[in-house]
Amino acid sequence: MADAETLPQDEASDASADGRQSARRTWLYRLGALVIVAALVWGVYYLLFGRNHVGTDNAYVNAEMAQVTPLVSAQAIDVRVTDTQPVRKGDLLVRLDPTNAQIAIAQAEADLAEARRRFRQTGATSQSLSAQVVARDADIVQARAALQSAQADYEKARVDLQRREALVGEGAVSGEELTAARKAFASAQAALAQARAGVSTAQATRNAATGQLEANDALVRGSTVETDPSVLAAKARLRSAKLDLERTIIRAPIDGVVTKRQVQVGQRVAQGSPIMTIVPLDKVYVDANFKEKQLRGVRVGMPAKVTSDLYGGDVVYHGKVVGFAGGTGSSMSLIPAQNATGNWIKVVQRLPLRIELDPKELKAHPLRVGLSMDVELDLSDR
Structure with missing residues (x-):
């Protein structure tokens, strides 16, 4: 009886073990099939979509503030x-x-009026100097006339002296008369020298007056009261003072x-x-930091889809790549990495890309500088 009861129990346990093994194999088959399906799905996704898209969540909103x-x-x-x-x-x-600026304007206006007055005064001085030159010309004419008169007196005194000296031997001329003739000749000679000096003095005075006239004319020649350099400089100072007043606003x-x-x-x-x-919230852009291996197929002008943590995945911004940074983030840091040491370890670098966003989408969903963004680039438009 005991052996008969033991046999059905062993058969039951064997059947239970077979059932468990069968169930385990079924689950293993299902898991394997699921893995194969997942691999196929991933392969199809990569072939049709994944290989043509790269993305990063290392992106932030920026702007030209x-x-x-x-x-x-x-x-x-x-x-x-x-x-x-x-x-x-x-x-x-x-x-x-604006008090200081207003005072500066008043001073500049006074300087401008003074410059205009000096120009008019210089022009009037030129007229006065021109009249003096004419007067000096008259002095020269007068001096030359005096020289001619002195020359005539000199010749007359010289001839009189020669005649009297010729008659001295004959006793026809007294010593007193000869002395008077000699004195008259000396006086005529001195008067001639003085007349010649007078002509030279008049000419020198006239030359000095001409030089003063030319020097004064040089200050006003080719200019008017509004184009004079000193007036223009005063106008510039006035404009500068007015500009400073405007800049107080x-x-x-x-x-x-x-x-x-x-x-x-x-x-x-x-x-x-x-x-x-x-x-400028309507002109913000996104700086996206991509790994260097992700950038093999990226070109300027490629479309980009951008989402923000602020609005979630329901709000998608459409943009395009407008440029690459001139260097990686580490190379542009305050203390760049030194890779020349013996214990150098290669670190994957990231290069910032600038993404320009659609202004209409920005207006509908404004962003703020510094917000985190997710960027996905479509490489199929290469």
Whole structure:
């Protein structure tokens, strides 16, 4: 009886073991089939899609931000904007104290009036010097006439002296008369020399007057009261002063959102020091860092699909590659990697690409600088 009961139990256990092995084989077959199907699906995906697409999640929003810097140093008397405030190009941002600029304009206007007056004075001086030259010409004529008279007196005195000296031997001329003739000749000779000196003096005076006239004419020749160099320089200073006054009104250079405002009412701002930044949200782009092996087939102009963590995968931006960076991120870092050492280990480098986005999509779903993005490039358009 015991042997009869044991036999059915052994057969039951063997049947159970066979069932478990059969079930295990079934699951193994199913798992193998699933792996094969997955491999086939992946192969088809790679052949039809995967090999023509590369992607990265190492991408961030960036923009050509405008730094607002005052062009004059002055005290801020009115600040019209705050951080996160949207502005349009030309909107008033900050007003600076215009007092110094207004004083500079008044000084420049006075300098301009003085320059015009000096030019008119120089022109009047030329007329006066021209009259003096004419007067010096008359002096020369007068001096030459005096010289001719002195020459005539000299010749008469010389002839009289010669006659009297010729009659001395005959006793026809007294010693007193001879002495008077000699004295008259000496006086005529001195008068002739003085007349010659007078002509030379008149000519020299006339030459000096001519030189002064030419020098004064050189200051006004070819110019008018509005084209004189000193007047033009005064006008330039006036324009500069007016420009400084205009620069006390600081306006938005572009459309965007105010960020990093660093100016307060009453603060004295320095020329060239940034007081705020404006981010153009309608012109942002994406800097995507791709591994160097991913870039073998990438070309400028290729289409790109971009998604943002801000909106999720439901919002897809369409863009295109517009350029490659001039160097990898590590080479452009503050402390570049030194790979010449003996313990160098190769590290896959990433090269930034710039992706330009569709403005209409940006307007519908605005982005902010620094947001993380996922970028996928379509290589099938090579």
